[in-house]
Amino acid sequence: MDRRKDWRQRIVGAIRTDASARPMTEAILTIDEVHARKVIDLAMRIAEALTAVGASANDVALATIRVSGALGIRPVHVDVTYNSIGVSYHRHDTDLPITLIRVVRAPVPDHAKLQQLQALVADIEGGLELEHARSRFHAIRRLPFMYRPAFIVLAQGVLTVGVALLFGASWIIALVAFLAACAAAMVQRLMSRMRVPFFFAQIVGAFVVTAIAAVTSWLAQLGVPLLEDARPSIIVAAGIVLMLAGMSVVGAAQDAIDGFALTAGGRILDLALLTLGVVIGIVGGLSIARALGMGFVLSSGATALGPLPLQFAGVVVIAIAVAIWNGAGLRTIVVSAVLGCIAWLGYTAATAGGFDVAVSSAFGALIASFIGILVAHRLHVPSIAVTTAAIVPMVPGSAVFRGLLELVEADGTAESLVLGVATLIGAGSIGIALAAGSSLGLFLGAPLRDTMESRVRSRGRIR
Numbered sequence: 216m217d218r219r220k221d222w223r224q225r226i227v228g229a230i231r232t233d234a235s236a237r238p239m240t241e242a243i244l245t246i247d248e249v250h251a252r253k254v255i256d257l258a259m260r261i262a263e264a265l266t267a268v269g270a271s272a273n274d275v276a277l278a279t280i281r282v283s284g285a286l287g288i289r290p291v292h293v294d295v296t297y298n299s300i301g302v303s304y305h306r307h308d309t310d311l312p313i314t315l316i317r318v319v320r321a322p323v324p325d326h327a328k329l330q331q332l333q334a335l336v337a338d339i340e341g342g343l344e345l346e347h348a349r350s351r352f353h354a355i356r357r358l359p360f361m362y363r364p365a366f367i368v369l370a371q372g373v374l375t376v377g378v379a380l381l382f383g384a385s386w387i388i389a390l391v392a393f394l395a396a397c398a399a400a401m402v403q404r405l406m407s408r409m410r411v412p413f414f415f416a417q418i419v420g421a422f423v424v425t426a427i428a429a430v431t432s433w434l435a436q437l438g439v440p441l442l443e444d445a446r447p448s449i450i451v452a453a454g455i456v457l458m459l460a461g462m463s464v465v466g467a468a469q470d471a472i473d474g475f476a477l478t479a480g481g482r483i484l485d486l487a488l489l490t491l492g493v494v495i496g497i498v499g500g501l502s503i504a505r506a507l508g509m510g511f512v513l514s515s516g517a518t519a520l521g522p523l524p525l526q527f528a529g530v531v532v533i534a535i536a537v538a539i540w541n542g543a544g545l546r547t548i549v550v551s552a553v554l555g556c557i558a559w560l561g562y563t564a565a566t567a568g569g570f571d572v573a574v575s576s577a578f579g580a581l582i583a584s585f586i587g588i589l590v591a592h593r594l595h596v597p598s599i600a601v602t603t604a605a606i607v608p609m610v611p612g613s614a615v616f617r618g619l620l621e622l623v624e625a626d627g628t629a630e631s632l633v634l635g636v637a638t639l640i641g642a643g644s645i646g647i648a649l650a651a652g653s654s655l656g657l658f659l660g661a662p663l664r665d666t667m668e669s670r671v672r673s674r675g676r677i678r
Contacts, residue, residue, distance in 0.1 A: 248313070250287075250345075251288050251304060251306070251313055252313060252315075253345060253349075254282075254283055254286040254287070254288045254345065255283060255288060255291065255302050255304055255313060255315055256315065257282065257286075257345065257348060257349055257352060258278075258279045258282040258283045258286075258288075258291070258302060259279065259300055259302050259315055259317050260317070260352060260356075261278060261279070261282055261332060261335065261336065261352060262275045262276075262278060262279045262293075262295070262300050262302075262317075263300055263317050263319050264328070264332055264352075264355070264356060265278055265329065265332055265333075266295070266300065266319045266322060267319060267320055267322055267323065267325075268322065268323070268324060268325040268326070268328050268329045268332070269322050269323075269324040269325070269326070269329060269541075269599065269600075270329060270332075270597075270599065271469045271470055271473065271475075271599060272295045272470045272473065272475035272478040272479075273469070273470070273473040273475065274599075275295050275300070276293045276295050276475075278332075278333075278336045279291070279293045279300075279302060280293060281336055281339070281340055282336055282339050282340075282348075283302070283304070285339050285340045285342075286339065286345055286348075288304055290304075291303065291304045292304075292305075295475060295478060296477045296478055296481070297319075297477060297478045297480070297481025297482065298318060298319050298481070299316060299317065299318050299319060300316070300317050300319060301314065301315070301316045302314070302315055302316075303315075324540075324541040324542065324600075324603075325360060325361075325541070325542040326538070326541045326542050326543040326544075326547055326597050326600035327358075327361045327542045327543060327544050327547075328355060328358055328542070329597045329599075329600065330544065330547065330595070330596060330597050330600075331355050331358070332352075332355060333595075333597060334595065335348065335351055335352060335355065338351075360542050361542045361543075361544070362539060362542065364404060366539075367400075367539070367540055368397055368400045368401060368404070369397070370536045370539040370540050371396050371397065371400040371457055371536070371540060372392075372393040372394070372396040372397040372400070373393070373532060373535075373536045374396065374453075374456070374457055374532070374533055374536035374537060374540070374607075375389075375392040375393055375395070375396040375450075375453035375454065375456070375457055376389045376392060376393050376453075376532060377528075377529040377530070377531075377532030377533035377536060377608070378392065378449070378452060378453035378456050378457075378529065378533065378608075378612065379392050379449055379453055379529070380521065380525050380526075380528050380529030380532060381520060381521065381525070381526055381529035381530065381533070381608060382446070382449050382452070382518055382519070382520055382521055382529075382613070383519075383520065383521020383522060383525050384446060384449045384521070385441075385445065387441045387442065387445065388431075388445055388446060388447070388449055388450060391427065391428075391431050391447075391450055392449065392450045392453045392454070394427070395423065395424045395427040395428065395450055395453075395454060396424065396453065396454060396457050398423050398424075398427065399419075399420035399421070399423045399424050399454060399457070399458075400420070400457075402416075402419055402420060402423055403416040403417075403419070403420045406419060413489065413492075414488055414489060414491075414492045415492070416492075417458060417489050417492030417493050417496065418492045418493075418495050418496040418499070419496065420454075420458060420493075420496065421454065421455070421458055421492070421493045421494075421495070421496025421497045421500070422496040422497075422499055422500045423496075424450065424451060424453075424454030424457075424458075424496075424497075424500075425451055425454070425496065425497050425499075425500025425501060425504070426500050426503075426504070427450065428447040428448070428450035428451045428454075428500075429447070429500060429501075429503075429504035429509045430509065431445060431447040431450060432445075432447040432504075432509065433504075433508075433509040435447065446518070448518060448613070448617070448620070449518065449613075451497065451612075452518065452612040452613040452615075453612065454612075455493060455497070455610075455612035455613075455615050456533075456607065456610045456612035458489075458493045459490065459493065459610050459612070467479055467482035467483050467486055467650065468650035468651060468653065468654040469599075469654045469657060470482060471483070471654075472654050472658060493615075494615075494619065497615075497619050498619055498622070501619065501620060518613040518617070523563070526559065526563075527556055527559060529608065530555045530556055530558075530559045530608045531552045531555060531556065533555065533604075533607055533608045534551045534552045534554070534555030534556075534604045534605055534607065534608065535548055535551065535552050535604075537551070537603065537604040537607045538551040538552075538600070538601075538604045541600060541603070541604070543596075543600055543604070544596075546594060546595075546596055547596045547597070547600050547601060550587070550590060550591065550594060550596055550601045551600070551601045551604035551605060552604075554583045554586065554587050554590075554601050554602070554604070554605035555583070555604060555605045555607075555608055557582055557583050557586060557605070558579040558580060558582060558583035558605045558606060558608070558609065559579060559608055559609070560579075561575075561578050561579035561581070561582040561583070562575045562576060562578065562579030562609055563575075564578075565578040565579065572611075572641075572645055573641070573644045573645045573647075573648040574648065576609045576611075576645050576648045576649050576652065577648035577649065577651055577652035578652065579606070579609060579652070580602075580605075580606045580609065580648070580649045580650075580651075580652030580653040580656065581652040581653070581655055581656040582656065583602060583605040583606060583653070583656065584598075584602045584605075584606075584652070584653040584654070584655075584656025584657050584660065585656035585657075585659055585660045586656075586660075587601045587602045587605065587656070587657075587660075588602075588656070588657050588660035588661060588664055589660055589663065589664055589667070592664045592667070598657065599657075602653050602656075602657065606649050606652075606653055609645070609649055610645075610646070610649070611641075611642040611645040611646060614638060614639075614641055614642035614645065615639065615642045617638050618635050618636070618637075618638030618639035618641075618642055619635070619639070620635075621634050621635030621638055622635035622636070622639075
C-alpha cells in the first residue's frame with residue numbers, strides 16, 4: 216500500500232503543482248515614504264518626458280520600472296495611455312498605496328533629448344544616486360530644442376528637394392518645391408503661435424503647396440521658359456511627404472504590437488485626423504485650381520523614379536532633413552542617412568525581384584529597423600529616431616496625390632471614381648506596410664540586441 220501511495224503521489228506530482236511547496240515571495244519592506252514618493256515622482260517625470268519627445272509606450276513603461284527598481288522601489292504598476300501616465304506602489308497590505316498620475320502634453324519629437332533621457336535611465340541603473348539623478352533630469356528637461364525655427368524651416372524645404380531628386384526632377388521643380396515647402400512650414404508655424412489646432416494647419420499647409428504647384432502647372436501650359444517639361448505633380452507629392460513625415464507611424468504601430476491599445480488607438484486616430492487634413496487641403500486646392508482653369512494634367516501612369524544614383528542622393532537628403540527636423544544630433548543624423556540607403560536598397564532589390572510596391576516597402580522598412588535597433592544600441596542613439604528617418608523616403612506621396620487627382624478629375628462615372636479610390640487604397644496599403652515592416656524589424660531585433668548586451672556585460676565581469 217505504501218508503495219502504491221508513493222507511486223500515486225509521484226504521478227500526481229508530475230502532473231499537478233504543489234501549492235504548499237511554493238515559497239512565500241512577499242517581502243516586508245521598510246522603505247521611507249518620502250523616499251518612495253521622490254523615486255516615483257522622478258520615474259514619472261522621466262516617463263512623461265520620454266512620451267513627450269516621441270518614445271513608444273512600451274519604452275516608457277520599461278523606463279519607469281527600471282528607474283524605480285534601480286532606486287529600491289519595486290514592484291510598481293505602470294499605466295501608460297495616450298495623454299496620461301499612472302504609477303502605483305503598494306508597500307504592504309496594511310499600508311495605503313502610493314499612486315501618482317501625470318497628464319502628458321501632445322508629443323513633439325526631440326530625439327536629442329530622447330537620447331539624453333535614455334542615457335540617464337542607463338546611468339540610474341548603473342548606480343547614480345537619487346538626488347544627482349533629479350538634478351540631471353531637471354537639467355535635461357530645461358534644454359531647448361537643438362535647432363532654431365528658421366533652420367527647421369530650411370530643413371523642411373530641403374526634404375522636398377530630396378523628394379524631387381528621388382523622382383529625377385529638374386532643378387527648377389526642386390527649387391519650386393523648396394519654396395512651396397518653406398511657405399507651408401512658415402504658415403503652419405504662424406498658425407501654431409496663434410494656437411490653431413494642427414488639423415487646420417495641415418489643411419492650410421497642403422493647400423499652400425497645391426496652390427503653388429497649380430500656378431507652376433499653369434505657367435508651364437503658357438510656355439514659360441524653364442517650365443516646358445516641368446512636372447508640377449512632384450511638387451505636391453513632395454509636399455505630401457513633408458506633411459506626413461512628422462507623424463509617428465512607427466510609434467503607433469509599435470504600441471499596437473506591444474499591446475498598448477489605448478495609446479496606439481489615440482496615436483492612430485491622431486494620424487488619421489492629420490492625414491485627413493492633408494487630403495482636405497489638397498482636394499480643396501485641386502478643386503479651386505480646376506475652377507480657375509489651372510488644373511493639372513493627369514498622366515496615364517504613376518510618376519517614374521529618376522536614375523538610381525539620384526534616388527540614393529534623394530534618400531540621403533530626405534533622411535538627413537527628417538533627422539534634423541526631429542532635433543537629432545550629428546551621430547543620429549549619420550546613422551539615419553546610412554539606414555535610409557539600406558532601406559532603399561532593400562526596397563529597390565525587392566521591386567527588381569517582381570514584388571509589389573507595398574511588399575517592397577515593408578521589406579525595406581524591415582531591414583532598416585532590424586539593423587537600426589542593433590546599431591542604435593551600440594552607438595547609443597534612439598532606435599525609433601533612426602528608423603523613422605530611414606523610412607520617410609518610401610512614404611507614398613506620389614500615389615496619394617495621384618489618387619486625389621483622379622477623384623477630382625473624375626467624370627462622374629463609377630469606373631473613374633473606383634480608379635481614384637483604388638489608387639488611394641494602394642497608397643494606404645504602402646503606409647500600413649511601412650509601419651508593419653518597421654515594427655516587425657524592431658520586434659525581431661530586440662531579443663538579439665538583449666543577447667548582445669548580456670554577452671558584453673558578462674565579458675566585462677569576467678575581465
